[in-house]
Amino acid sequence: MIKRTIATIIRDACEGCKKDGIIPVNVEINPIIEIPKEEGHGDYSTNIAFLLAPVLKKSPQETAGILVRRMDFNAVCDKIDVAGKGFINFYVKDAIWQKLLQDVYAEGVDALFPETGQGKKVLIEFVSANPTGPLHIGHGRGAAVGDVLANILSKAGYNVTREYYINDAGRQIKTLGRSTFLRWQELKGMQVSYEQDLYQGEYIKDLAREIVEKNIDIPSGEEDAIAFMARFSGEVIMDGIVKDLEDFGVYFDNYYKESALYERGVIDDTLSLLKDKGYAYEKDGAFWFKTSAFEKDEDRVLIKSDGEKTYFTSDIAYHLDKFRRAYGTLVDIWGSDHHGYIPRLKAAIQALGKDKEDLKVILIQFVSLLKDGKPVGMSTRAGAFTTLREVLDEVGRDAARFFFLMRKSDAHLEFDLDLAKKTSNENPVYYVQYAYARIMSIFRNAGDEGIDADQLKNADLRLLAQEDEINLIKGIIHFHDVIEGCARSFEPHRITFYLLDLVGNFHSYYNKTRVLGDDRELTLARLLLLYMLREVIRSGLNVLGVSAPEKM
RNA sequence: GCGCCCAUAGCUCAACUGGAUAGAGUGUUGGACUACGAAUCCAAAGGUUGCAGGUUCGAAUCCUGCUGGGCGCGCCA
Incomplete structure (x- = not known):
């Protein structure tokens, strides 16, 4: 989300440098933009200066300085720092975070899900x-x-x-x-x-x-x-x-x-396809696949000398069938004891004319x-x-x-x-679910005081000025990046860590700050924050297939 | 013998894929409920990232060699 804006600021600065002949036009700009783990290092930071320093034949600090001077950041950042040995840190304005929260509230939590897939077909086996x-x-x-x-x-x-x-x-x-x-x-x-x-x-x-x-x-x-x-x-x-x-x-x-692979003739198709392409041959009365043509692995038997097909043959056929069904990416989830099997299947995928990266094997x-x-x-x-x-x-x-x-x-x-x-604090599941139930409870109390969800849309989010409130907003917005990261890396466990971290911040906030108070405006703003927090927790748990109980 | 994965706080694990002073939980110690749920919070303590080199502005992360653990190496599935 906001990350993209930061990327644009960096890219524009680089383009400006190119135009002025400071950076050669043919240099690829591929900076990493990350969230610094250290608090005081801003909301985002980039390593671009380290990448460009050798090109400019200047130190990373100098390079960073040149770039920063060309960055047009006033719309989103309070300031931009050059820190450490040449990192550029971006400090996003509170108003931007408040605005993002407002937008997500208006559009609904689903707006936080990235659209990286663009409808591409994936088969997960x-x-x-x-x-x-x-x-x-x-x-x-x-x-x-x-x-x-x-x-x-x-x-x-x-x-x-x-x-x-x-x-x-x-x-x-x-x-x-x-x-x-x-x-x-x-x-x-x-x-x-x-x-x-x-x-x-x-x-x-x-x-x-x-x-x-x-x-x-x-x-x-x-x-x-x-x-x-x-x-x-x-x-x-x-x-x-x-x-x-x-x-x-x-x-x-x-x-x-x-x-079904036998019944539909996929096995026969596979064998003749491999043979036609020259990736299969006869030896010692058996029929072999030329694994060695693609991977550092030994050739493997497809048809035994007794005429029986091996499991490997079925598996190649099965994956051929997956591709025929127009799946661009195949994800296989195996027990890690099958890891030695990866090279031969990757080899087979290539023999079928596909990229070996089209098959992702996740080992458990x-x-x-x-x-x-x-x-x-x-x-x-x-x-x-x-x-x-x-x-x-x-x-x-x-x-x-x-x-x-x-x-x-x-x-x-x-x-x-x-x-x-255990139904106690040591159990991380309850830690997350408890946060959800707690927020639900606050909303029940708010209802008793005559505040309903309808009034939230009038909330003035500028009132969310406490540091921990801004941090909670960042946490909510980062849900987007987390899902994107999970989808890119095929690592679902990141969601559990994210949720534990997010609700930890909430619990801490809760113990320090009273949400329902005499100041109606402030109460509404805080309720909206909690509302979105609740939505993200629910949404995250939903992705995990874990329930979000309103009372526990 | 060859190949793949793992080794991080006493324990269980993170670290956005090469980034800044390596973080949580748990355990230990000490604190916080006569206002929204104490299934919660706050604080202290805990480290030569298995060992030794190398690559570079920068390494838990990449390369090499060891040590210790898991798993593979079939005309099995």
Whole structure:
């Protein structure tokens, strides 16, 4: 918002220098404009002088001085400083902030969302857990990150689709069928040896029991029976997954089945396309993709010597299909243990004639659970993992989602169940929600005093002159930059940090300043400030998929 | 053996992608409710950013080499 105005001031000054021959015309001007972390360094600062100093063969300070003298800033800034070794600091007028607040109030909080997307189509594929068992907590983190990222991009003007890829054609599904089949035989009183590499969880026994209890007909031959069990188990488990996700507040636009790639002939298209372009070849009775043509990685098998296609083949086909559906940017969210897979898929994307930057892979690091201060083990193999369902039941949706988004996604997350469950000040979720409830409470009181929201539009914002009031306004306006940053960097966790910071300032303000007072004009101005604060908090929580309770 | 990620206050983590004196929360200590919700606030204390070099006006951030941890390296998915 205001950042753009600052950028214009800088650019105009540079253009002026070019015109006067101080800066060569062909020099690219690409300054960074940032919000200084140090208070006293103004509202914005730029490093432009450091960039131009070598060109002018002068010191950064001198360069900054030359530029500042040419800056036409009176409309928005009280002053511009050259500070430190050559930073240029901009001090925006209070009146500008007050005006921005007024504008945002008039247009509504949605005016703060950037329009970086311009309607471009983005496909976010996430969770995509195989339907061979319930979702565990790691899937939950991926679900939260994917869902919130989708919200952010969508709010930032992208046309977003959420997709879940169901891996229903691979060997794991066969293993699932065999697992259920053997458990079923056990129930029938047969002596079976249940192998180590089958699914160990109790839920397999539940599936077998369901088949028996519902008296479901099973095909007679073993092979047919296993195939039936595979389909049955997969569907039941998938239903459970969808239910878990819904309770977590995550909804998908599409569920895309791997088997559909075969049915629609996308697999064959992919193979012939790669072959025609010369990126695939035969060797040792198998059919290979030339990964090495694009990335520092070894060539990979597409069709095994036994004629079976590999998972990689499906995946290339799937991504080809995504591009065919006109998505310009593909976001894949994977567990970080799949990071070694990135080069080959990027290579495949390039073989399909796309830019490798068209595919963004976001890795989700593992979650370790903490209970009673001790780590909770979670091994999928042993069947003793903690499911998303268990976490949801224990701490609730709001805390679960918020906690999953309190860390950068590619960093380990330590999830403290006891903390997430606490309804006290230590719990960051409540810290944010409490601010919202507090503001709502003030508005209820204001209503009792005969002030309704309608009167806010007459508020005189020049009365918001306290330093912390101006700071709160800045915080509100910065919501725009935060969302923009999230959308650019694909980092949803920035919103949680922003909200915690924003409401921290509010709580502090609240303890110092009385909002409802005898001075009606001042009261109205402060109420408008709180109104917008409330809107931003609500909007931010909404993007996170966390509720904003009016009372708690 | 090769490759990727991580290492920041006692603990859990930030730092707007190379910016100024590295910040929060928690924990510890001491304070604030007979006016809008104390699920809150204020203050003190806490650091050689794992180690050693390098790049430059400037490094937690980039490069090289170590130390310690996680994960990959299949005609598995």
